[in-house]
Amino acid sequence: VGTFARWPGIVDMLSTYGSGWRYTGLGSATAAPPALVAMAGITSALFGADGLARTLVVVLAFPVGGYGAYRLTRGIAQSAAPAVVSGLAYAISPVPRNAVAAGRLGPLVLFALGPFLVSIALRHADRVRGAKPRQALTGLLGLGALIAFTTAWYPLPPILPLAAAAAIMLGAPLVGGFRLGVRMLVAMVVGIVIAAALLVPWSVALLGAGDDRSALGFSFRPRLDLVDVLRFHTGPAGGGWAAWGLLAAGALALLLGRGTRFVWATRAWILALLGWALVWLPARYAPDVSVPAPEAALSLAALGVALAAGLGVSVFAEDIRRRRSGVRHAVAAVAAAGFAFGVLGFAADAGDGRWGAPDGDWPEALAFLQTERDTGGFRVLWVGDPRLLPLDPFVADDGTGYTLTRNGSGDARELWRAPARRADRLVGDAVVLASAGRTDRLGHLVAPMGVRYVAMPSRAGPGATREAPPAGLPAALASQLDLARLEAPSGLALYENTAWIPTPGTVRRAEADRVPLGSTNPTGAALRAAIGRVAAVRGPPSESAPTGPGLVLWSEAFDADWSATAGGETLRHGKPFGWANGFTADERASVSIDFDGQLRRYGLIGLQAALVLVFLVVARRSRATRRARPAPGRRPNP
Secondary structure (H helix, E strand, C coil): CCCCCCCCCHHHHHHHHHCCCECCCCCECCCCCCHHHHHHHHHHHCCCCHHHHHHHHHHCHHHHHHHHHHHHHHHHHCCHHHHHHHHHHHHCCHHHHHHHHHCCHHHHHHHHHHHHHHHHHHHHHHHCCCCCHHHHHHHHHHHHHHHHHHHHHCCCCCHHHHHHHHHHHHCHHHHCCHHHHHHHHHHHHHHHHHHHHHCCCHHHHHHCCCCCHHHHCCCECCCCCHHHHHCCCCCCCCCCCHHHHHHHHHHHHHHHCCHHHHHHHHHHHHHHHHHHHHHHHHHHHCCCCCECCHHHHHHHHHHHHHHHHHHHHHHHHHHHCCCCCCHHHHHHHHHHHHHHHHHHHHHHHCCCCCCCCCCCCHHHHCHHHHHHHHHCCCEEEEEECHHHCCCCCEECCCCCEEEEEECCCCCHHHCCCCCCCHHHHHHHHHHHHHHCCCCCCHHHHHHHHCEEEEEEECCCCCCCCCCCCCCCHHHHHHCCCCEEEECCCCCEEEEEECCCCCCCEEEEHHHHHHCCECCCCHHHHHHHCCCCCCEECCCCCCCCCEECCEEEEECCCCCCCEEEEECCEECEEECECCCCEEEEECCCEEEEEEECCHHHHHHHHHHHHHHHHHHHHHHHHHHHHHHHCCCCCCCCCC
C-alpha cells in the first residue's frame, strides 16, 4: 500500500544502493537513496526479518513521536506531567493513523522524528548565547545528523523546525522572542547544510530534480475543506468528534495561561495554524497544484496542539487549582473532557490494529506477475490517482499519476525514485494522450518501454474505500485497441498490452531496419514502428542465453555508459525510439549487457564514507570538549 512496499533482503538492498544504475522509472545514473542502507541496518539488527523490520518502523512511529513531543515540552515546562500529556496528545492525534491507512512512510517518519528536530534546534538556539564555539558546534552536528537521517526517508523534514522558528518570529509582536526565532532559523540552515554534506551524492540528485517536484514528494492534490483540516481528517481517522477534543484541550493554556506558559501556548497555536494553512490554502485556492502528502504539514499542527495541551496541565497546576471554583475551573473541566474524548477516539480506532489500512495489498493480489518473468522482462504501468498508486509516482501535467514497476508489483528498492528524465516524461505524455482521447493505441506507445500490463487502482488496496479515478481515464483505457482487459480483484482494472516488447528483446535482422534510431519524436516513432514479434532474451542481462542475429533492445533510458558484448566483441550501440538502448548482434551468441559507470558509483560511495568519517571525528572531538566544560542547562528563553 503506497510506500509501505515489501522490504527485500539485506543483500538486495545494499546491492541496489551500490549500483551505478537506478532501476526506477525508465532508469537513471543518479545515486541511490541512503535509506536503503538504513533499512538494511534495521533488518540486520533483526537477523534478516525484513517483514518484522518494516512493521516495527511503522508501529514505533507512534511512541517515538510521542516521546519527542514529551522531550520538547519537558524542556519548556520543566515538569513531567505537562510533558506526559503533550506526548500522549501527539501520539493519539489522527495524523499517524491516517498516514498508516494511506501507506505513507515518509510523512510517518517525519511525524516520529520531527519533534526531536524542533527540540534540538530550540535547545541550541537558547544555549548558543555565551556558549563556547565547540559546544555550539556539538548541537549543530547533532541537529545536522538527525536532519540527514530523517531526510534519507523523506525529503521534507526541515519543514517542522523551520515552521517552529517561523512561529516564534511571527508571535514576537505578541509575546516577544524574535531573536530566539532567528537563532533557531540560523541553526536550521546550518543543520541543513551539514545534512546535505552527509547525504552526498543523493542530496545533489535531489537538488537536480528541476521541475520534477513529485520526486520531492509534491505528488498530491487533496480535496479537503477547512473542517477536515482542523480535525486532521485526511483519512479514516479524525472524522468524529474526538479530534475536536484535542483542540479543546489545547485551548486551556491560551485562554487562561500566564507568563511563560502563555508565551509558549501562543507560539504553539501559531505553529498549529501554520500546519493547517499549509494544507488548506493550496486545497482551497490552488486545487490543481500538486503538494506534499497532507500528513506531513499536519504533523506541524498536531505538534502545536499537543504542546498547547501539555502547557494546559501546567496552567491548571500553577494558576487554577488553588483558586476557588468558577469560570476557570469550568474551562479546565472542558479541556480535560476534550482530552479524554481524544483518548477514547484513539482507543476505538485501535480495535483491529490496522488503523484503517486495507486488508491486503496489490502485490499480494497480483502475485502471479512474479511468474511472468520467465517469458521475458517486463514492466507494469500503474496509472490513476497518485494517492492510490504504489511507490513514489510521477505526476503528469493533468494531475494523473503513473508509476513503473519491474517484473511485478515492485518493492522497497524502487522507493525514493530518481528525478524524471526525458524518457520518463514520455510515459506521462502517452498517458495524457490516452486519457484525453487522442489515441487508441496506448499499448504501442509504451511497448518499447517493456510495459506488458497496465493497472488502474480505484482503491489503495483490497478492501479499502473506493475513490474516483481521474475523469476520463477508465473510459480511455477501456477504448484502447491494444489493451486486453484481464480478470482482477475488485478495485483494480488490469489490462495486458498485446503490443508488448520484452526487455531485453531481439528484433530479427530482417526487421531491424524498421526500428527508428535517434528519433526526435519518440512518441510518433513508437506509434509508427511495425517491427513484428520481438523475441525475449532469456537469462540475466549480464550473461544471457544465445540470441540474435538482430538488434537487441534494452529498455533503459539511453546512456553512453551502457555497453554490450557478444563472443568477446563489443556490439555497436544505438538509440532506438530516440530514448532507449540498442545493440547490433551480427551473429547468434550470448549477449552481456553492462553499465560501465559502476566504478564512478564506487568513488561516490567512497566520498560519502569520507564525509561521514570526517563528521564523526569532528563530533567526537566536540563532545570531548563539551564534557570537559559542561554548560549549565536552562529552560528555553521566552
